[in-house]
Amino acid sequence: MAVVFEKSKVLTDAPLHYCPGCTHGIIHRLVAEAIEELGIEGRTIGVAPVGCSVMAYDYFTTDFIQAPHGRAPAVATGVKRADPENNIVFTYQGDGDLAAIGTAETVHAAARRENITVIFVNNAIYGMTGGQMAPTTLPGQVTQTSPYGRDVETVGYPVKVCELLSNVDGAAYLERVAVNNPANVKKAKKAIKKAFQNQIDGKGFSLIEVVSTCPTNWGMTPEKALKWLEDNMLPYYPLGVYKDIYAEEEAK
Ligand SMILES: Cc1ncc(C[n+]2csc(CCOP(=O)(O)OP(=O)(O)O)c2C)c(N)n1
Ligand code: SF4
Numbered sequence: 001m002a003v004v005f006e007k008s009k010v011l012t013d014a015p016l017h018y019c020p021g022c023t024h025g026i027i028h029r030l031v032a033e034a035i036e037e038l039g040i041e042g043r044t045i046g047v048a049p050v051g052c053s054v055m056a057y058d059y060f061t062t063d064f065i066q067a068p069h070g071r072a073p074a075v076a077t078g079v080k081r082a083d084p085e086n087n088i089v090f091t092y093q094g095d096g097d098l099a100a101i102g103t104a105e106t107v108h109a110a111a112r113r114e115n116i117t118v119i120f121v122n123n124a125i126y127g128m129t130g131g132q133m134a135p136t137t138l139p140g141q142v143t144q145t146s147p148y149g150r151d152v153e154t155v156g157y158p159v160k161v162c163e164l165l166s167n168v169d170g171a172a173y174l175e176r177v178a179v180n181n182p183a184n185v186k187k188a189k190k191a192i193k194k195a196f197q198n199q200i201d202g203k204g205f206s207l208i209e210v211v212s213t214c215p216t217n218w219g220m221t222p223e224k225a226l227k228w229l230e231d232n233m234l235p236y237y238p239l240g241v242y243k244d245i246y247a248e249e250e251a252k
């Protein structure tokens, strides 16, 4: 029988622990495919966060290290600088990890133009701990800690990571993608691959924000979660390239 599709060799055979319909699984696949296609499996080191993807180290065949909550870009900095010519280093972080407790590490790694690749999974909630409000929770969004909807008057506005980092001179490449339909999955793969290619080329800090779902803590079926993402998240978090300094230079 003809083989039409195979799981990436950069993914292990361990069954994923993610809930049905969670988009973490799709994003893992895209990261694994990018690493495989670029032929960097043997020299790639992932940095796992604290969050639902804490066990990413079980799912990739690359080396992995697990960072304290929010500190992945700092840990990645050390791993990269230990052997900058050979190590390809990526972090995989949720919104609570990257944009709340880890805001400082994120901003300063970008400001230093660390030559690392950051995969940022924005599902607008703290998934692992049971659905508390995250920095990226939308205004009015109901969570366990905002039962009447996020009230911006008392808890402030969501943090838009790509927009924020686009003002940091050191950031080299920032793109926001989504994995809600096949066309967007394809675009997400392209962006993730480019973020790794940039590191191979020594181009510096690249971050891909992936607008994602958490059907369990949003209290929705996987299908409804995708629709909610399209109707609510994408208008607030528009997709696209927020910064690409080399594209700007090439255009000059
Ligand atoms: C220092 C510290 N503070 C708080 C926690 C509790 N904690 C674990 S995961 C998490 C949030 C995870 O949310 P996110 O990063 O958005 O990842 P998701 O699970 O949504 O993918 C928090 C607050 C912790 N483990 N360590
Ligand atoms: S709690 Fe949410 S983010 Fe975590 S695995 Fe389940 S659906 Fe995914």
Ligand SMILES: [Mg+2]
Residues within 6 Å of the ligand: 094, 095, 096, 121, 122, 123, 124, 125, 126, 127, 134
């Ligand atoms: Mg989250």
